[in-house]
Amino acid sequence: MPAITTSIFELLKIGPGPSSSHTIGPMKAGYDFMERIKELPKEERLKATLLEVHLFGSLSATGEGHGTRRAVMSGLLGYLPDTCQPNVLEEFDDNDRPFELDIDGAMITYHPGDIIFDAIQHDYPHSNTMIFRLKSGDDTLVERMYFSVGGGFLRWQGWEEPKHGEPTYPYDTMAELKDHLRGKSLRLHELIIANEQSITGMSEQEIYDGLDHIIEVMERSVELGIKSTGVLPGSIGLQRKAAVMYEQAKKEQFQGSGFLKAINAYALAASEENASGHCVVTAPTCGAAGVIPSVVFMLKRHMGALQEEIRQGMLAAAAIGFLCKHNASISGAEVGCQGEVGVASAMAAAFLAYARGCRFQVTENAAEIAMEHHLGLTCDPVGGYVQIPCIERNAMGAVKAYNAYLIASTLDESYQKVDLDKAIAAMAQTGRDMSRKYKETSLAGLAQSMTEC
Ligand code: SF4
Numbered sequence: 001m002p003a004i005t006t007s008i009f010e011l012l013k014i015g016p017g018p019s020s021s022h023t024i025g026p027m028k029a030g031y032d033f034m035e036r037i038k039e040l041p042k043e044e045r046l047k048a049t050l051l052e053v054h055l056f057g058s059l060s061a062t063g064e065g066h067g068t069r070r071a072v073m074s075g076l077l078g079y080l081p082d083t084c085q086p087n088v089l090e091e092f093d094d095n096d097r098p099f100e101l102d103i104d105g106a107m108i109t110y111h112p113g114d115i116i117f118d119a120i121q122h123d124y125p126h127s128n129t130m131i132f133r134l135k136s137g138d139d140t141l142v143e144r145m146y147f148s149v150g151g152g153f154l155r156w157q158g159w160e161e162p163k164h165g166e167p168t169y170p171y172d173t174m175a176e177l178k179d180h181l182r183g184k185s186l187r188l189h190e191l192i193i194a195n196e197q198s199i200t201g202m203s204e205q206e207i208y209d210g211l212d213h214i215i216e217v218m219e220r221s222v223e224l225g226i227k228s229t230g231v232l233p234g235s236i237g238l239q240r241k242a243a244v245m246y247e248q249a250k251k252e253q254f255q256g257s258g259f260l261k262a263i264n265a266y267a268l269a270a271s272e273e274n275a276s277g278h279c280v281v282t283a284p285t286c287g288a289a290g291v292i293p294s295v296v297f298m299l300k301r302h303m304g305a306l307q308e309e310i311r312q313g314m315l316a317a318a319a320i321g322f323l324c325k326h327n328a329s330i331s332g333a334e335v336g337c338q339g340e341v342g343v344a345s346a347m348a349a350a351f352l353a354y355a356r357g358c359r360f361q362v363t364e365n366a367a368e369i370a371m372e373h374h375l376g377l378t379c380d381p382v383g384g385y386v387q388i389p390c391i392e393r394n395a396m397g398a399v400k401a402y403n404a405y406l407i408a409s410t411l412d413e414s415y416q417k418v419d420l421d422k423a424i425a426a427m428a429q430t431g432r433d434m435s436r437k438y439k440e441t442s443l444a445g446l447a448q449s450m451t452e453c
Contacts, residue, residue: 003170004322005161007200008192008207011321012214012314013152013282015081016089017274018386020286021128021331021440022059022066023081023089025148030075032154033132036142037103040134045105047136051076054118057127058333058440059148061120065234065384065442067277069095069112072130076101076110081152086279103134120441126155127333127439150331150339151285167195172326174364174420177319181360188360189315211311214281218270218293219300221280225269232275234385241391242269254302260399262302267294267398271391284321284330287337287386288344290394292317295348295401305355313355317347320367323420328428332379333440335431341390341397342374342427346420348401349408358409365416366408370401371423376430378438380445389446 015024030053037045053072055063063069070092077099079088092099095113122129126147133143145157169184169191171177180191196207226246232238245265252258271290274280280289292314299305299313321330324343329335349366358366374397382388408416437444 001172001326003167003172004326005164005167005199006322006325008196008315008318009200009210010153011151011282011284011318011325013082014214014217014279015152015282015286016071016084016086016277017067017280017286017289018277019066020152020282021148021150021333022063022068023071023277023286024152024282025128025146025154026055026059026068026130027071027075027079027081028152028154029130029132029146029148030072031078031080032075032146032156033144034076034078034101034103036144037134040142042105044141045103048103048106048108048134048141049137050135051101051108051110051114052131052133052135053115054131055115056118056122056124056129056131057120059128059130060117061441061443062381062384063117065381066386069115070277072115073099073110073112084279087277089277120443127436128331150329150334151325152282165198165201168198169195174323177323178360178364188319188354188363189312192315192319208311211314212307215296215307215310215314217279218281218283218296221270221273221278221289222266222293222297223269224278225271225273226265228269228272232272232387233277234383234387236383236385236387238275238385238387238391240272242266242272259302263294263298263398263402264395266297267291267395268391270294271394275385275387275391284325284343284347285332285340287332287390288340288394288397290391291341291344291397291401292348292351294394294398295352299352299355309355309357313351316354316363317351320347320350320420324371324424324427327421327424329431335427336434336438337377337379337393338374338427339431340379341393342371342377344394345374345397345401345404346371348398349404352401352405353408356405356409359413361413362408364420365413366405368416368418368420368423369407370404371420371427372418373400373404375423375426376434378434378445379440380438380447381440381442382447382450384442384447388450
């Protein structure tokens with residue numbers, strides 16, 4: 001396998017929820033297609049009469065509940081995930097509202113409802129496929145097939161890996177990463193920073209500034225969520241729970257079960273913000289956007305962690321996310337929820353161990369324990385909404401991360417028999433064996449037994 005060249009800011013991205021593969025990826029696709037149109041000669045553009053957008057696979061199965069229509073529409077109108085207002089998608093709620101697409105010479109009227117939810121079963125290379133076509137009558141002027149491959153990453157037919165700088169310390173497994181740490185007497189966060197600099201060309205200060213912004217958005221999603229009440233968007237009518245849980249934790253002065261209630265409240269809060277279509281951080285996806293913010297908030301607000309410790313913990317979490325993405329997947333449509341909440345929990349466990357100053361081996365063990373106990377977790381969002389089981393599942397993922405950190409940091413390191421590389425390999429194999437029904441299609445599991453939603 002080639003060395004990992006994913007940037008921290010590709011893994012941890014800011015954007016609107018509720019599902020990075022269903023909102024951030026499609027939003028970027030809409031934006032990119034408009035850029036492709038601009039490359040056409042003007043005389044071609046002027047012939048345009050029709051735009052077609054087809055969604056396939058899990059985008060078709062659950063895109064309605066996940067806000068894919070709104071995301072595509074906002075991208076076509078020039079919005080991008082990391083720069084748009086937190087609640088931008090609400091502008092596109094009405095399927096019949098007409099929007100004028102200015103394609104530099106010709107105007108096309110398009111409604112969110114014009115987007116076509118096409119075949120769920122198909123033979124395209126990735127489940128989350130989109131086809132965009134600009135037409136003049138029956139003639140196609142420009143067409144592009146996109147793949148939303150999870151975590152907000154977008155690929156297209158003919159896509160080639162962009163030229164990254166070479167990582168200073170190349171690795172594609174935890175075993176190789178550990179060899180660098182031992183051989184060069186480096187600490188994990190130093191290695192990740194050095195690689196980020198050589199891959200992206202960013203300075204150390206720019207990386208830390210970007211990381212601080214990511215941490216700030218995570219904290220904001222928790223702060224907003226614990227203050228918000230009412231019912232979440234969609235036909236389920238699901239009540240927000242974070243504020244009630246937080247008040248209870250406060251009454252118990254965050255002690256005893258109040259401590260656990262606070263971890264739950266923070267994860268519920270960020271997940272409920274995500275379900276509202278507000279901006280969160282993909283950590284590593286929108287669906288799993290509550291797990292890491294929960295433990296960050298807990299460490300900062302209740303355990304006195306310094307910003308420097310939070311930054312270093314976040315770099316350790318990113319290392320775990322890179323390994324999972326590279327050797328398995330972070331897409332619910334590819335491997336089920338083990339790739340979303342499972343990976344988030346492993347990242348959060350590593351974050352806790354590293355930020356608390358544990359030895360590196362404890363950090364790996366904490367990630368492995370959290371990953372191991374999410375293996376086989378399916379994805380079956382009820383009604384196609386990232387709400388049931390997703391929101392509570394984030395709370396469970398955060399609590400499991402804390403528990404994995406406790407187990408890893410309390411017991412002797414030599415007790416650990418499974419290493420992280422083996423757990424990631426098991427996740428990849430389990431994902432390959434998992435029926436397609438359990439990969440973000442809402443065709444099985446809870447989504448099937450709660451069909452009234
Ligand atoms: S069940 Fe898990 S993978 Fe599926 S949408 Fe919910 S959070 Fe994402």
